[in-house]
Amino acid sequence: xxxxxxxxxxxxxxxxxxxxxxxxxxxxxxxxxxxxxxxxxxxxxxxxxxxxxxxxxxxxxxxxxxxxxxxxxxxxxxxxxxxxxxxxxxxxxxxxxxxxxxxxxxxxxxxxxxxxxxxxxxxxxxxxxxxxxxxxxxxxxxxxxxxxxxxxxxxxxxxxxxxxxxxxxxxxxxxxxxxxxxxxxxxxxxxxxxxxxxxxxxxxxxxxxxxxxxxxxxxxxxxxxxxxxxxxxxxxxxxxxxxxxxxxxxxxxxxxxxxxxxxxxxxxxxxxxxxxxxxxxxxxxxxxxxxxxxxxxxxxxxxxxxxxxxxxxxxxxxxxxxxxxxxxxxxxxxxxxxxxxxxxxxxxxxxxxxxxxxxxxxxxxxxxxxxxxxxxxxxxxxxxxxxxxxxxxxxxxxxxxxxxxxxxxxx
Numbered sequence: 001x002x003x004x005x006x007x008x009x010x011x012x013x014x015x016x017x018x019x020x021x022x023x024x025x026x027x028x029x030x031x032x033x034x035x036x037x038x039x040x041x042x043x044x045x046x047x048x049x050x051x052x053x054x055x056x057x058x059x060x061x062x063x064x065x066x067x068x069x070x071x072x073x074x075x076x077x078x079x080x081x082x083x084x085x086x087x088x089x090x091x092x093x094x095x096x097x098x099x100x101x102x103x104x105x106x107x108x109x110x111x112x113x114x115x116x117x118x119x120x121x122x123x124x125x126x127x128x129x130x131x132x133x134x135x136x137x138x139x140x141x142x143x144x145x146x147x148x149x150x151x152x153x154x155x156x157x158x159x160x161x162x163x164x165x166x167x168x169x170x171x172x173x174x175x176x177x178x179x180x181x182x183x184x185x186x187x188x189x190x191x192x193x194x195x196x197x198x199x200x201x202x203x204x205x206x207x208x209x210x211x212x213x214x215x216x217x218x219x220x221x222x223x224x225x226x227x228x229x230x231x232x233x234x235x236x237x238x239x240x241x242x243x244x245x246x247x248x249x250x251x252x253x254x255x256x257x258x259x260x261x262x263x264x265x266x267x268x269x270x271x272x273x274x275x276x277x278x279x280x281x282x283x284x285x286x287x288x289x290x291x292x293x294x295x296x297x298x299x300x301x302x303x304x305x306x307x308x309x310x311x312x313x314x315x316x317x318x319x320x321x322x323x324x325x326x327x328x329x330x331x332x333x334x335x336x337x338x339x340x341x342x343x344x345x346x347x348x349x350x351x352x353x354x355x356x357x358x359x360x361x362x363x364x365x366x367x368x369x370x371x372x373x374x375x376x377x378x379x380x381x382x383x384x385x386x387x388x389x390x391x392x393x394x395x396x397x398x399x400x401x402x403x404x405x406x407x408x409x410x411x
């Protein structure tokens with residue numbers, strides 16, 4: 001079996017495992033009462049279970065075991081502590097998210113849990129080694145800097161994914177596209193000789209893509225199950241680990257190829273451009289308004305699209321499409337190094353921007369506007385009072401309910 005086929009097999013195992021495990025997790029969550037129940041503060045109209053995060057974590061473990069048994073991928077596991085580091089770090093961040101889903105955690109406690117997960121990654125070797133800066137060469141990280149940058153990277157990526165988890169299917173779809181693009185990017189670097197064949201990053205990326213694809217049928221609007229903070233933080237940690245060991249370890253500059261060969265650590269800024277930009281604008285917006293970053297508002301990107309008149313599914317599709325276009329800017333030049341390679345993606349971005357902002361079919365019925373305003377008000381009230389299991393560090397997203405995940409998922 002060629003190595004690419006082995007990666008595809010692992011991705012398929014992750015997808016099937018996530019899809020099947022979600023049925024079990026949903027049933028167990030209903031039995032034990034681990035659910036989002038409609039009440040005066042929440043906008044969804046039916047009891048909806050959590051459990052998606054647990055299904056993802058189980059599927060991840062199964063896929064890792066299958067990968068370790070494949071001869072084509074055995075070199076990744078031989079004599080390396082990195083796979084164990086991702087498993088332990090993932091378990092820690094999953095536990096942090098699960099606790100936050102069950103009972104609201106304070107912002108310092110959640111950040112402490114993220115730092116603990118980053119520490120596990122650092123001690124077991126899942127870190128970046130260097131930065132490559134265009135026209136300036138390499139910056140090799142000292143042992144004192146590696147833990148700090150690893151923690152910063154994990155906190156940033158996990159919170160970016162958690163923050164965008166505000167509509168049914170949004171986070172899982174974006175991460176599926178982004179991790180698939182990252183896997184292709186990493187495997188291309190391996191083929192070019194810029195990464196060793198035993199680099200862990202492509203494997204983590206294909207597993208992440210698989211578990212998101214398997215979960216999506218359960219999470220498309222109207223969602224049958226929620227991933228919760230347990231799932232969102234777990235996906236964020238997997239993306240953080242994969243981007244570090246791919247983008248922070250590339251040692252060769254390939255002349256004539258894409259810009260990202262010269263600055264590979266910038267790839268998450270593109271393939272995860274939607275959640276990272278949303279998080280950055282939230283920080284700037286709330287700083288300018290002299291409010292704390294935990295203060296909720298109604299100006300996240302999906303709020304704005306809903307106010308423009310896009311429906312729930314169309315809003316999710318638009319943000320998926322933006323992620324795909326941004327990923328294309330990274331991937332296509334790897335296979336077509338001429339400068340013209342960016343033209344089709346520039347045209348696609350322009351067309352998507354026009355569709356996003358000026359689609360002729362957009363309209364905003366009075367009933368929809370009042371519903372959106374009511375949902376925003378309820379979500380903010382629950383976050384302000386701390387009575388729903390939300391993310392105090394990333395407050396402000398809509399609870400999903402019928403059109404959003406739930407108030408306890410509001411960031």
